[in-house]
Amino acid sequence: MSETTVTATPNSYEVITSREFNATKDKVFEAYTNPELFVQLMGPSVLSMKIESMDTVPGGKWRYVSTDPTGAEYGFHGVYHDVIKDERIVQTFEFEGVPGHVSFNVIRFDETDGKTTVTSTAVFETIADRDGMVSTGMESGARESFERLATLLAE
C-alpha cells in the first residue's frame, strides 16, 4: 500500500503532501475537478463538506463550506490560476476564519507505469502562516483525504 508523505521543513514556507495512487492520471485528475467526486475527498471526516462553487478554469472561483458536529461553519475560497488537464492545478486558498492570510497551491499529477503520484505543494506568505495552518491538523486531514481518494479510485 502506498504511503502519504507530508513534509513541512522547519523555516520553509511550504507544506508538500504526496502519495502514489494505483490509477492513471486522467482518473486522478477527474477526482480533483469533478465536484461530485471532489466533495467526497475534502477535509477530515468529522466535518461535513459542501462545495458552493468550483469553476475549474483559469480565473474561476471555488468556495467550500465545512460544518462541524455542533453546526459551526467554516468557509474556504480561492481562484484557479491554471487547470491543465491531467497535469497540474494551480490555485489560491484562503480560510475565511483568518482572512487576509492567502496561500497558493500547486497540485501535480505524474503518471508512471499506470500509477499516478499526486504532489500538492502549499506555499504560504510567511513561515508563521505556514506553521499556523500546520497546527490546525492539516497533516491528518491530508492523509484522510488521500486515503479516501485511494478508496474512490479503487471502486
Add this chain to the structure above:
Amino acid sequence: MSETTVTATPNSYEVITSREFNATKDKVFEAYTNPELFVQLMGPSVLSMKIESMDTVPGGKWRYVSTDPTGAEYGFHGVYHDVIKDERIVQTFEFEGVPGHVSFNVIRFDETDGKTTVTSTAVFETIADRDGMVSTGMESGARESFERLATLLAE
C-alpha cells in the same frame, strides 16, 4: 527622498519590495488598479509595456506584454485573488517564457500621516524559482517602477 528596499533573504521563497510615497493610500491604490496609470509604472523603461487585460476583481484575469527594442515580446499573466480597495491586492503571476513557474504576490498599502508605504511580497513555489526571477533584474525593475510611481504621484 524615500528609498526602495528590496529584500531577498538567502534560502527564503520571497522577495519583499517596499517604499514610502508622499500620497494618501487611495491615490496609490488608484495607480495600481487604473490600467492607464498602471501601464506607466510597469517594467524597466527599456521595454514598452501593453496591458491586454486587467480585470481588478476576485477571479479577474490580467495579462501584459512587454516589447524590447528588437521587437521581441514577453507575456505575463495571472489572476486576482483579492482586490480590497485602498488596502491589499493578492494575485498570481506567471512569466510565459518559463511556463509552469507561478508565484503569488501580495501588495499592501499602509498609510500613516498622509504617507503610504507600499509593501509587495512575491512568494515563489521554490527557492530556485525565486532566485531565477531575481537573476532577471527584478530588483532594478522594481526600483524603476517605484521611482516612476513617485513621479506620477507628485504630478
